[in-house]
Amino acid sequence: MTLNMLKKGQSATIIAIHSEKELKNRFNSFGLIKGSIITVERHTLGGKTMEIRINKTRMALRLSEAETVEISA
Amino acid sequence: MKTIKIALVGQPNVGKSFLINAMGDVKLKVGNFSGVTVEKKTITFSRDNYNFEVTDLPGSYSLTDYTSEERVTKDFLGASDYDLILNVIDSTNIERNLYLTMELLALDQKIVVALNMQDEAVKEGVHINERQLSKLLGVKCVQTSALEKTGIDELIEAIINTNKQSSQPFHLQYSDVYEEEISKITHFLEDKHYQTNTHLKSIAIKLLREDGETYHHFHDQPIWTELQPLLNKSYQHLYLHYKTKDLDEIFHDEKNALAKGAVTESVKFDTTKAVGLTDKIDAVLTNQFIGLPIFLFLMWGLFQITFEWGSIPMDWIDAFFGMLIDGTKSFLGDTELASVIADGAIAGVGAVVLFLPNIIILFTGIALLESTGYMSRAAFLLDGFFHKFGLHGKSFVPLVSGFGCSVPAYMAARVLKNDRDRLLTLYIIGFMSCGAKLPVYVLIIGAFVAEEHAGNMLFAIYILGALLGVFAAKILKMTVFKGEDEPFVMEMPKYRLPTLKLLYHTVSEKAWMYLKKAGTYILLASILIWFASNYPKHPDMEAQYASNIEQVVADENKVSKLNNELALYNLENSYLGMIGHASEPFFAPLGFDWRMAVALETGLAAKEIVVATMGVLYGLGDEHDEQSASLVDKLKANISLPAAIAFTIFVMIYFPCLAASMVFRREAGGWKHWGYLFVFTTGTAWILAFIAFNIASVIF
Ligand SMILES: Nc1nc2c(ncn2[C@@H]2O[C@H](COP(=O)(O)OP(=O)(O)O)[C@@H](O)[C@H]2O)c(=O)[nH]1
Numbered sequence: 117m118t119l120n121m122l123k124k125g126q127s128a129t130i131i132a133i134h135s136e137k138e139l140k141n142r143f144n145s146f147g148l149i150k151g152s153i154i155t156v157e158r159h160t161l162g163g164k165t166m167e168i169r170i171n172k173t174r175m176a177l178r179l180s181e182a183e184t185v186e187i188s189a
Numbered sequence: 190m191k192t193i194k195i196a197l198v199g200q201p202n203v204g205k206s207f208l209i210n211a212m213g214d215v216k217l218k219v220g221n222f223s224g225v226t227v228e229k230k231t232i233t234f235s236r237d238n239y240n241f242e243v244t245d246l247p248g249s250y251s252l253t254d255y256t257s258e259e260r261v262t263k264d265f266l267g268a269s270d271y272d273l274i275l276n277v278i279d280s281t282n283i284e285r286n287l288y289l290t291m292e293l294l295a296l297d298q299k300i301v302v303a304l305n306m307q308d309e310a311v312k313e314g315v316h317i318n319e320r321q322l323s324k325l326l327g328v329k330c331v332q333t334s335a336l337e338k339t340g341i342d343e344l345i346e347a348i349i350n351t352n353k354q355s356s357q358p359f360h361l362q363y364s365d366v367y368e369e370e371i372s373k374i375t376h377f378l379e380d381k382h383y384q385t386n387t388h389l390k391s392i393a394i395k396l397l398r399e400d401g402e403t404y405h406h407f408h409d410q411p412i413w414t415e416l417q418p419l420l421n422k423s424y425q426h427l428y429l430h431y432k433t434k435d436l437d438e439i440f441h442d443e444k445n446a447l448a449k450g451a452v453t454e455s456v457k458f459d460t461t462k463a464v465g466l467t468d469k470i471d472a473v474l475t476n477q478f479i480g481l482p483i484f485l486f487l488m489w490g491l492f493q494i495t496f497e498w499g500s501i502p503m504d505w506i507d508a509f510f511g512m513l514i515d516g517t518k519s520f521l522g523d524t525e526l527a528s529v530i531a532d533g534a535i536a537g538v539g540a541v542v543l544f545l546p547n548i549i550i551l552f553t554g555i556a557l558l559e560s561t562g563y564m565s566r567a568a569f570l571l572d573g574f575f576h577k578f579g580l581h582g583k584s585f586v587p588l589v590s591g592f593g594c595s596v597p598a599y600m601a602a603r604v605l606k607n608d609r610d611r612l613l614t615l616y617i618i619g620f621m622s623c624g625a626k627l628p629v630y631v632l633i634i635g636a637f638v639a640e641e642h643a644g645n646m647l648f649a650i651y652i653l654g655a656l657l658g659v660f661a662a663k664i665l666k667m668t669v670f671k672g673e674d675e676p677f678v679m680e681m682p683k684y685r686l687p688t689l690k691l692l693y694h695t696v697s698e699k700a701w702m703y704l705k706k707a708g709t710y711i712l713l714a715s716i717l718i719w720f721a722s723n724y725p726k727h728p729d730m731e732a733q734y735a736s737n738i739e740q741v742v743a744d745e746n747k748v749s750k751l752n753n754e755l756a757l758y759n760l761e762n763s764y765l766g767m768i769g770h771a772s773e774p775f776f777a778p779l780g781f782d783w784r785m786a787v788a789l790e791t792g793l794a795a796k797e798i799v800v801a802t803m804g805v806l807y808g809l810g811d812e813h814d815e816q817s818a819s820l821v822d823k824l825k826a827n828i829s830l831p832a833a834i835a836f837t838i839f840v841m842i843y844f845p846c847l848a849a850s851m852v853f854r855r856e857a858g859g860w861k862h863w864g865y866l867f868v869f870t871t872g873t874a875w876i877l878a879f880i881a882f883n884i885a886s887v888i889f
Binding site for chain 2: 137139140143147149161162171175177
């Protein structure tokens with residue numbers, strides 16, 4: 117399962133990140149790494165962007181980017 | 190007195206600037222890092238018999254080099270023209286902040302860590318044991334609150350003491366697997382008596398991350414033939430153990446594990462103190478349904494205020510410069526010197542200063558959006574739409590500002606941290622018709638469109654421009670700026686109320702930057718344009734008209750008619766007129782005559798001048814504005830409808846005014862882009878005007 121499939125309010129643990137280097141590095145610096153727990157805060161109306169929370173960091177990302185993050189529900 | 194040079198590093202919004210300002214009587218100098226449009230802030234102050242020279246590096250989440258700001262930070266830290274690093278941390282989000290700290294620690298430099306926002310941390314139930322953390326990291330950590338000015342003295346003391354120490358031993362202890370590979374490399378380098386000032390462990394880590402520069406350095410040395418196989422073996426071990434072939438990821442895993450460990454051992458979280466103000470605000474502001482309407486309302490309000498309120502001081506400035514021009518002329522008499530100073534220099538500079546109120550109001554608004562944290566929310570809401578056209582959610586601020594004036598719009602593009610996103614946005618800002626183009630549209634519409642449709646027509650022109658803009662973005666994205674999409678991933682910071690001081694600093698910096706840079710270029714260019722439109726002189730014609738005017742001096746109408754004729758003759762035969770005539774063939778396929786060509790060319794100085802020039806060239810004197818009924822009649826008689834349509838489209842798209850193009854040059858990073866923009870806008874304008882002219886010629 118990938119992060120983009122997660123619904124509002126749901127949490128999951130990250131298993132692996134399959135994005136290319138630049139995106140992976142960005143994820144990394146926000147703490148979006150293997151083993152961290154994420155919660156989905158909300159989606160935008162168009163459904164193309166989502167807001168998630170990791171620890172104390174809230175971050176926004178595109179669903180296309182979330183697709184590269186593998187999670188276990 | 191001794192000087193301590195400090196590199197100030199931290200993730201965005203940790204209170205770096207605030208903390209430095211709390212340290213004493215500071216002097217701020219703002220410049221640019223060489224070669225890039227990233228602000229370089231140098232802060233100096235003295236205390237306890239030391240001079241402190243602080244370079245405030247752009248906030249970065251980690252030491253990567255994807256955006257120019259990150260590159261600046263990384264390069265500055267690498268070049269080590271500083272004595273120590275002051276790493277500022279947001280205590281309320283300590284683990285994520287420590288990721289960066291762990292990277293800094295691997296650099297092998299003297300470091301002091303300021304655990305800032307201590308006041309907030311206490312409120313949120315985050316208790317940090319600073320002594321324990323200092324021991325774990327091997328560097329001095331001091332708790333501070335820039336807001337309540339606590340811990341400042343201790344921080345200064347730590348900086349001075351750390352600076353006195355010779356050098357700190359490499360303290361971080363990675364996982365056994367990683368340490369093993371590190372020690373293999375350090376032992377090898379030791380055996381080879383490799384000479385360096387940097388700690389061997391720090392070099393080994395760089396090699397294990399395949400750091401480009403370090404690699405390069407070793408590649409040219411004899412030692413490389415033996416080092417390479419050794420490295421390859423280490424890589425294989427790491428790949429096997431970490432089940433990935435991404436060496437950066439392996440390092441990040443290591444570093445993040447250290448950060449987690451440090452937090453577990455030195456921080457206590459009191460979970461009963463949950464604070465959710467930001468969540469409550471976000472439930473409204475980023476709400477799926479009302480978030481967007483709220484945003485649109487806020488933007489509408491900002492632009493109303495910018496251009497409504499702004500117009501009041503603009504009138505004063507206009508009047509002031511008008512007075513200055515009249516005063517200069519009456520003081521110096523009717524001489525060439527008076528004319529070049531008044532009509533050239535003062536008028537030109539006045540045209541620049543005129544936009545200052547807009548800039549100040551708009552940037553106060555933008556500073557508020559940014560410093561409160563709302564900007565990220567807006568980008569979040571809008572990204573879905575903008576991304577369709579290859580733009581970024583944050584592009585909306587510069588683009589919408591473009592409807593007011595391109596000058597602040599270009600400057601506002603700095604909210605985009607990524608080079609490619611910023612450049613793309615810069616290139617299409619001009620498609621958003623600025624306020625100065627309004628008179629041109631009003632004039633043309635007045636001449637060719639029935640009054641009851643005028644309003645709709647004007648609206649249509651603006652919409653058409655914006656649509657062309659986003660399509661141009663799409664095309665540029667598919668051609669010039671093609672390639673992988675830049676990641677959107679972005680932090681949504683905590684909501685904060687900015688202090689007045691912070692607002693004042695941000696806005697006044699922008700205002701000065703605008704006045705200084707645009708002012709100098711404009712001054713020169715205005716004088717040049719004044720010269721081109723006033724020379725060469727034609728004394729015989731002037732003498733002839735003077736005598737003609739004397740004969741009809743009683744009849745005011747005739748006098749003004751003759752004066753207009755003379756003005757027209759002078760302009761047609763000035764250098765500018767010659768250029769107009771010379772460029773006629775270029776514009777002929779669009780149905781423009783030399784007068785329209787000159788109007789467009791003077792419009793390069795400022796779009797308002799287009800109308801004034803047309804007034805002169807169509808034989809009416811220069812005191813006419815867009816409401817003038819007779820100018821409208823003249824235009825109708827002299828310009829065909831297809832040509833008028835083509836003209837409107839050309840004005841809509843072609844090169845921005847001088848002030849704006851100079852700001853564009855600075856923001857885009859050089860004359861090269863200025864040239865591209867010229868070709869791009871003029872080319873697009875010509876082609877679209879050509880198409881419009883030919884279609885319209887068939888229809889009408
Ligand atoms: N509560 C609290 N707020 C702070 C503290 N330091 C800075 N701030 C606020 O944090 C925001 C960001 O500060 P700034 O210095 O601009 O951050 P920078 O981006 O790291 O330079 C500002 O609104 C400050 O008022 C602090 O110690 N405590």
